[in-house]
Amino acid sequence: MRDSGEGAVSSRAVRAVIILAGALIVSLAIGLYVYHYLHKPTEVSARQTGPHRASLVLGTTPAAGSVAGSKSWVSYMVRQHGQWGHTTVFKVPAHSLVHVTIYNFDGASGLRNPFLSQVQGTVGGAMRVNGKATDVINPDHASHTFTVPQLGISVPLFGVPGKAPNQCAEMPCSLKKTHETMTFTFRTGAPGRFRWQCFVPCAAGFIDGFAGPMQTIGYMDGFLHVV
Numbered sequence: 001m002r003d004s005g006e007g008a009v010s011s012r013a014v015r016a017v018i019i020l021a022g023a024l025i026v027s028l029a030i031g032l033y034v035y036h037y038l039h040k041p042t043e044v045s046a047r048q049t050g051p052h053r054a055s056l057v058l059g060t061t062p063a064a065g066s067v068a069g070s071k072s073w074v075s076y077m078v079r080q081h082g083q084w085g086h087t088t089v090f091k092v093p094a095h096s097l098v099h100v101t102i103y104n105f106d107g108a109s110g111l112r113n114p115f116l117s118q119v120q121g122t123v124g125g126a127m128r129v130n131g132k133a134t135d136v137i138n139p140d141h142a143s144h145t146f147t148v149p150q151l152g153i154s155v156p157l158f159g160v161p162g163k164a165p166n167q168c169a170e171m172p173c174s175l176k177k178t179h180e181t182m183t184f185t186f187r188t189g190a191p192g193r194f195r196w197q198c199f200v201p202c203a204a205g206f207i208d209g210f211a212g213p214m215q216t217i218g219y220m221d222g223f224l225h226v227v
């Protein structure tokens with residue numbers, strides 16, 4: 001009888017250790033996920049161009065290529081010192097004018113909601129497409145959008161025509177390759193961390209074009225860190 005009693009105690013002890021170890025592994029995994037969510041990809045600062053002025057140069061590509069590591073999906077990129085970097089977390093100064101240039105190397109996927117083909121929330125309510133001012137594009141010609149819902153900012157990106165020569169399919173893309181250039185300026189307010197994302201269902205190969213890169217930070221989503 002004494003033997004079986006000891007056996008029950010030790011099996012309970014083994015179970016407790018297994019449960020504790022399991023709980024530890026799960027909480028470690030959750031911790032790592034949260035850390036990764038908050039800290040990856042690396043934050044890149046907009047370039048200070050004057051008092052309360054900064055500039056940010058971005059790019060959009062059909063495939064992030066080797067710069068992105070394992071997942072060469074459709075992606076936003078950042079350009080610094082003539083080099084492409086793979087991040088979508090941008091630090092910009094508060095109460096400032098931020099001038100944004102986006103070089104789009106990607107073709108059009110088209111918007112499902114034509115409302116988003118309008119430029120909203122920028123200085124003058126407009127942008128420039130290859131130097132020409134406009135406040136709207138044909139929704140079928142939209143390649144991506146740069147939208148910050150909480151700040152009321154949304155800019156559609158004009159897509160490279162399908163038959164255009166000299167296209168760049170994968171980053172790093174030289175500016176000599178065919179692209180469309182969008183420029184606009186927006187004004188930042190108080191500090192905060194604001195989510196931004198693309199609203200064009202541009203994730204080719206995924207259901208409804210809305211999965212994969214469309215819901216992954218570092219590709220078609222990111223944060224605007226106003227400091």
Ligand SMILES: [Cu+2]
Pocket residue numbers: 143144145198199200201202220
């Ligand atoms: Cu997109």
